[in-house]
Amino acid sequence: MSSTPSMRLSQQEHFHLEDSGQIERSLWVLEPPNPPPLRNKLFTPLKKSISSFSSNNKPCHRRLLSFLETLFPILCWFKSYTASKFKNDLLAGLTLASLSIPQSIGYANLAKLDPQYGLYTSVVPPLIYAVMGSSREIAIGPVAVVSLLLSSLVPKVVDPAADPDAYRSVVFTVTLFAGIFQAAFGIFRLGFLVDFLSHAALVGFMAGAAIVIGLQQLKGLLGITHFTNKTDVISVLESVYKSLRQQITSTEKWYPLNFVIGCSFLIFLLIARFVGRRNKKLFWLPAIAPLVSVLLSTLIVYLSKADQNGVNIVRHVKGGLNPSSVHKLQFHGPNVGQTAKIGLISAVIALTEAIAVGRSFASIKGYHLDGNKEMLAMGCMNIAGSLSSCYVATGSFSRTAVNFSAGCQTSVSNIVMAVTVFLCLEFFTRLLYYTPMAILASIILSALPGLIDINEACYIWKVDKFDFLACIGAFFGVLFVSVETGLLVAVSISFAKILIQSIRPGIEVLGRVPRTEAFCDVSQYPMATSTPGILVIRISSGSLCFANANFIRERILKWVMEEENELAKGRVNAVILDMGNLMNVDTSGILVLEELHKRLFSRGVQLAMVNPRWLVIYKLKVANFVDKIGKKWVFLTVAEAVDACLSSKFPEP
Template sequence: MREQAVFHLEEHGQTERSQWVLDSPNPPPLWEKIFTSVKETILPHGNKFCFSSKRKTFRGRAFSCFQNLFPIITWLRDYKASEFKDDLLAGLTLASLSIPQSIGYATLAKVAPEYGLYTSVIPPLIYAVMGSSREIAIGPVAVVSMLLSSLVPKVEDPVANAHAYRNLVFTVTFFTGIFQTAFGVFRLGFLVDFLSHAALVGFMAGAAVIIGLQQLKGLLGISHFTSKTDVISVLASVYKSLHHQIASGEKWNPLNFVLGCSFLIFILITRFIGRRNRKFFWLPAVAPLLSVILSTLIVYMSRADKHGVNIIKHVKGGLNPSSLHQLQLHGPHVGQAAKIGLICAVIALTEAIAVGRSFASIKGYHLDGNKEMLSMGFMNIAGSLTSCYVATGSFSRTAVNFSAGCQTAVSNIVMAVTVFLSLELFTRLLYYTPVAILASIILSALPGLIDLSEACYIWKVDKLDFLACIGAFLGVLFATVEIGLLVAVIISFAKILIQSIRPGIEVLGRVPRTEAFCDVTQYPMAISTPGITVIRISSGSLCFANANFVRERILKWVSQDEDDPKEATKGRVQAVILDMTNLMNVDTSGILALEELHKRLLSRGVELAMVNPRWLVIHKLKLAHFVDKIGKEWVFLTVGEAVDACLSAKIARA
């Protein structure tokens, strides 16, 4: 009698636990998820701090919301004079690197040099107010500049119609900001993840090689150069240009090459010294600016521009002019501008967030991805209205900012003010700056984009990831930037698709002396229960892509167990238990596959049980009346309870 009472209590507890699964609350509707996502992005911690307390005044609630949108309000209250001293030094060091790099990247983007300087003024100021990173340095970068110079010329010719080309660049920048803002507001950061880490490593390496080859134009003093970006076209253009000069009797002047290589070697030596001795961290930072000053003086004093040395000539100074009326939001090129803007938005965000998180982890604080997207979006929208092109976080300048001891985003403000003063006072002095120096500055920044050790690590860990890496690298190198990105995304999607179509389906057994049920292949000591097959679906979703595969695989296992003489001695399969712990979602194709599986198993006299379906799954199965078809008594909270119930049913039938 006592054993019967204990069994009755256990059965009652098991029924109650199964009811917990069946009575789980319905998941929120889609519109509520979207609203919650927007609310959590705009308001601090949803509405916990803005509206939960009735004691707060409207002013207090508004201030809390502004604190979330503008992090500078939080940390500026505790800002100290000692921190400003560090930020001032870091900002001035950063400006010494940003000024020559910004001019070089502007020429890489095929716009006038002053637009690179403009891009180092307004976007850093906006980011300093809205961004959550303390170290990241904002401005034009090589990869995005190369993207613009390779994609925008397909729509407008930068030589034949420079004005229209520049306007289209501003329009692309505007769309880049719009997409980045949308990513932050609607929490669409997963779109950035479509470009995997491995693909990004390959893309950056390929872009670095292409950017380096394109600098041969300035380094060799070539006037006619291809607009294509693949390695074959670039090398062919260099050969044809030099061959044409020789064939036409023109004397090739090596002064551009000598001048550029000399200062490239100087910059690389200062970088080597800075890495070997931390006390000289400032030396590689000021080396590019020092190179510009010295080379300009050499050209001016020797009149080398009269002997074949190409110079920048006029650089417009002054405050950023408005470009609001130059945006092409109507006309035939809006769609193409939006497409290029989307590509730039993804690449710029991927680079900025990767840079920001790497330095945030060193300092030991969290970088909010959604705030980063919002701040990047707003700064590029503001930049598009003030004659800037796409800005993002730069790894080389961020490393300099970090080494210089920056404490907060004030270093970005100091840098922006310094660049603005340079625009006001010193742009006339850049007239005799040789183009070869800009090429050498860009070349000196490229080694940081090629990470061979990371490529070797990817090959060692995941061969499919390495395939995406090398696909992006070769696509950029031998085709176009778009092809390289497309190849990388296709390979990454193919990897996901293969894993989705062929999910892991594991046969489980009880590990001795435990209540855990594990994969019998991974744990050979796990014991299977005779007459009961326990299967775990190791997939996040049972959907149209994999439902039929899962159904046929389970039926095949059941039929094999019945036909195999070794398994037949253990008894015919009488129950199949599906562990749905890992299953996050199911669609109509998945439900139809489960219904077909249930019918086929019933025709063989086999019961079907479900274990721990997640709330979205059980909600859909109840709506489809699948739970009623298999019976509520065949839904369990744990695998152990399901096995015990199947054994009890087996004994009762016997």
């Protein structure tokens, strides 16, 4: 049956409307808004920080109040603070202090500082964080990893044994630099810099650091007087062997009573930790066990006069309010650059640990933790700490877990803890005179199992072998070389992973999934069918740049030749590039696209583009590449591009 003129006219109108719609959709792609200028990219983070503190739509006093509430979150939640919340925070703060006091003394010893400096660090930084931090559970103070970091890096600048005053000055200056870097990260929204130390690298680094810290405690646990300043496992074990051999064979005696006291209380601490984990209602037992150990061991040494029989004791602990350390900061001399570098490393490690801990417990409580605000709070507290005889403080996982289990409601628990530590400094430091050094070693050793997460390492191995390589690289780097080498290895492997993914991006051949308009990777979806004479390729990379452009060109040309070598399919008439995943292109990428177009055109193959992002199409238009391939060969969807290629007549090459 022949069609009537009216039917033919309606079909023509239909095709005309369809062509008009396709042209209109192509214009959507070809006429995007202009990308923002370079100055906007550079200053947008700062503008966002400023705009988060103010709004032009509000009166002046409301803008000031909004700024203060953003800077000091305590002003927001303190309005609804109740007596019942304070009761919970008071109990949590006192429980936290019972764990913090002995740990702070031990970590100060690990950082090669006098005991009072660990207590100082548990007073000022927690108070600053309580008014500026957004986490309700995180407990602030000295931690093992940062203490080890300082004890391994700062002695390369100043020897703590030869000049302890200069050593302390460098530590305070490192703390100031760490605070400045942390605050800058928060103000300029540079939190992504912390992410260069990936989760897998952090797991390996923490595990290696835990073993190194444990080996460092053999000095106090065994009562060794001569010990190496190096942190690698071989040097530490060699030092232990030589010291024990020298003390046993020479006239200088070795006193095993240090080992007996240390191991006895270490067993007690580990049992308390085990019981507390098995029974959540007894969370307070592992929290107060370190303080009980300190009190009991001090009493035993005092009554038995064990210090006269070779037991090493803490001796004098300076009490009172944190003294000013402003005059000790050093900004001149040849070591300022090295001090700043140590400050940067300490800042990144401290932030990584604190944000990881804070976000873990925030997710349990069901609220969001702003990483940039946390960085600003951490930076301000360390800047204030550097001026008041504190060293780098951050969030502690073990103490935060105790704070959470004790039922803390807000950061007031940090204030209670800081006040309690201050009272200890003011009135009870004399009681610490006979505290054995072996107990401090035992307290640190009992906290180390929480840093070694074997289950997480196994999980990383199952999920991503490359991530596991970063994990194990950081672990062995810390363990057998040094802390900074472990960090360098971890960051290098993470960078290598990013580079490999950039240089060798995913390039996929697409086919149409039956009974749909979707085009998917034929290797993932075997049922997807390719269109004869048309090669559809998706570039699965965020950027077409100097690093990967040549690889992409060669891969596309190789596929074209392979496709043409299969005689059953005939020659390739068109290559369609799905650029929906491509976020950016540089000059090298544009040159490669031009060369690809020339090579394909010489073979009689038409190049088409689908859905390039606005920045990509803007650059391609400026470079006149769109004019070279023709505006009609730019499409919104792959289906439209395939249909256009099928309806076109291509000349023979």
